[in-house]
Amino acid sequence: MAKSMLIISRQSPWSGPTAREALDIALAGGAFDLPIAMLFMDDGVFQLSANQQPRSLEQKDLSANLQALHMFGVEELFICQHSLQARGILEAPLALPAEQLSPADISALIDRFDKVITI
Numbered sequence: 001m002a003k004s005m006l007i008i009s010r011q012s013p014w015s016g017p018t019a020r021e022a023l024d025i026a027l028a029g030g031a032f033d034l035p036i037a038m039l040f041m042d043d044g045v046f047q048l049s050a051n052q053q054p055r056s057l058e059q060k061d062l063s064a065n066l067q068a069l070h071m072f073g074v075e076e077l078f079i080c081q082h083s084l085q086a087r088g089i090l091e092a093p094l095a096l097p098a099e100q101l102s103p104a105d106i107s108a109l110i111d112r113f114d115k116v117i118t119i
Helices: 018-031 042-047 063-071 081-086 101-111
Strands: 003-011 036-040 074-078 099-101 115-118
Touching: 003 018, 003 101, 018 036, 018 042, 018 063, 036 042, 036 081, 036 101, 042 074, 042 081, 074 081, 074 101, 081 099, 099 101
Parallel strands: 003 036, 003 115, 036 074, 074 099
Antiparallel strands: none
């Protein structure tokens, strides 16, 4: 049986290649039918912000990678409610639907998975 994996993405989409690498790991695992979920925390919540303007920061757009998650079988997307609130974007629209989790919910989520990768 395939091991389940949770990828916790903590970096903003414009802080370097880390956000893209987290998405690449999820897409690669999904291509091999591994049970994968993603949790966006800390500045990683900005990856799911709708209406990003990456060109103004001379960065690559991650929206195509995000949209591909579902095509590669990465169906479970979660976002840290506390991180959204701390950044003043709790009510902001998201580029993809993601379940908002409290810190207690996040702890339970992590316990569900065989492997956890934090990027």
